[in-house]
Amino acid sequence: MKVLNFGSMNIDNVYNVDHIIAPGETENSTGIAHHCGGKGLNQSIALAKAGAPVWHAGQIGDDGKMLLDILSESGVHTDFIRKIQGHSGHTIIQVDKNGQNSIILFGGANRSMTRDFIDDVLSHFERDDVLLLQNEINELPYIIDKAAERGLRIFFNPSPYDELIASCDLSKIYMFFINEVEGAQITGKNDPDEILSEMKKLYPNASVLLTLGGNGSVCQTADETCHQNIFKVTPVDTTAAGDTYTGFFIAAYLEGKTLKEAMTLASKASAIAVTREGAAPSIPTRKEVDESTITE
Ligand code: RIB
Numbered sequence: 001m002k003v004l005n006f007g008s009m010n011i012d013n014v015y016n017v018d019h020i021i022a023p024g025e026t027e028n029s030t031g032i033a034h035h036c037g038g039k040g041l042n043q044s045i046a047l048a049k050a051g052a053p054v055w056h057a058g059q060i061g062d063d064g065k066m067l068l069d070i071l072s073e074s075g076v077h078t079d080f081i082r083k084i085q086g087h088s089g090h091t092i093i094q095v096d097k098n099g100q101n102s103i104i105l106f107g108g109a110n111r112s113m114t115r116d117f118i119d120d121v122l123s124h125f126e127r128d129d130v131l132l133l134q135n136e137i138n139e140l141p142y143i144i145d146k147a148a149e150r151g152l153r154i155f156f157n158p159s160p161y162d163e164l165i166a167s168c169d170l171s172k173i174y175m176f177f178i179n180e181v182e183g184a185q186i187t188g189k190n191d192p193d194e195i196l197s198e199m200k201k202l203y204p205n206a207s208v209l210l211t212l213g214g215n216g217s218v219c220q221t222a223d224e225t226c227h228q229n230i231f232k233v234t235p236v237d238t239t240a241a242g243d244t245y246t247g248f249f250i251a252a253y254l255e256g257k258t259l260k261e262a263m264t265l266a267s268k269a270s271a272i273a274v275t276r277e278g279a280a281p282s283i284p285t286r287k288e289v290d291e292s293t294i295t296e
Pocket of ligand 1: 008010011012036037038039042091103105136239240241243279280
C-alpha cells in the first residue's frame with residue numbers, strides 16, 4: 001500500500017507582527033523568515049516523519065529547489081514532482097504575538113498541472129492505495145474522478161475552502177479532514193454535532209475527522225465516534241498544526257492503530273508543531289512525538 005499526495009508546495013514568507021493587520025493599517029514587522037510550506041508539502045512531510053510510505057506529486061517553479069530538497073530530506077519520494085518555468089507557489093504569512101496566523105496564497109506552479117501529467121502520475125498507483133488531497137492545486141475534480149476510477153481511497157482536506165469544492169464529486173471521498181469553518185461551509189451547520197450528522201447524511205460512506213481548535217478533535221466512522229483533547233502547550237506559531245495532525249493521523253490509521261491511538265498521536269504531534277516556528281520546519285519526527293512528555 002502506497003500513499004500519493006497530490007498537493008501544493010509553497011515558499012512561505014513569514015512576517016512576525018504584534019497583531020494581524022486590519023484594513024487600512026500599516027504595522028512594523030519584528031521579524032521575517034522564509035520557510036518551506038504549502039498544505040500539500042507539509043502533509044507529505046508529516047506522513048513521512050510519522051513513518052508512512054509517501055509519494056508527493058505536484059509542480060515547482062524555477063525557485064523551488066528548497067521545496068524539493070526538504071521533501072527528499074524528510075523521506076518523501078519525489079519522483080512525481082515536475083519543475084516548470086515560472087514561480088513556485090508562495091505565501092505571505094503574518095504571525096501575531098499569540099502564534100495565530102493569516103495567509104495570502106499565490107498558487108504559481110501548483111495551479112498549472114496538465115491532465116496528461118495527472119494521468120501519468122495516477123498510472124503508478126492502484127486499488128486501495130491512498131490519495132491525499134488539499135485545495136491548493138488545479139484540476140481537483142479531475143483528479144478525484146480519475147483516482148476513484150482506479151479504486152484509490154481518497155482522503156480529502158478541503159482547505160482552503162472555496163467555490164471549486166462544489167464542482168468536486170465529494171461522494172467519492174473516503175475520509176474528510178475539516179475544521180469547524182470548513183464543516184459549516186460544506187453543511188451549512190455551525191454546531192459540531194450537527195456538522196457531523198449532516199456530513200453523514202450527505203456522504204454516508206465517508207469518515208470525517210473534525211478538528212475543533214481548543215476543544216480537540218472528533219472522528220466519525222461507520223463504526224464509532226471518538227473524541228480527543230488537545231495537548232496543552234504555549235503556541236509560538238500555529239502554521240501547519242492542522243497539516244501535522246492530518247499526516248500523523250493518516251500514517252497511524254494506515255498502520256492499523258485504533259482511532260483513539262491515531263488521534264492521540266496526531267494531536268500530540270500538532271501540539272509540538274505549534275511550539276516551533278514555520279510550517280514544514282515545525283513538524284516533529286515520530287521519535288520526538290513518542291518521547292514527548294506533554295499532556296492533555
Ligand atoms: O497549512 C499551512 C500552509 O498553508 C502554509 O504552509 C502555507 O503555505 C499555506 O499553504
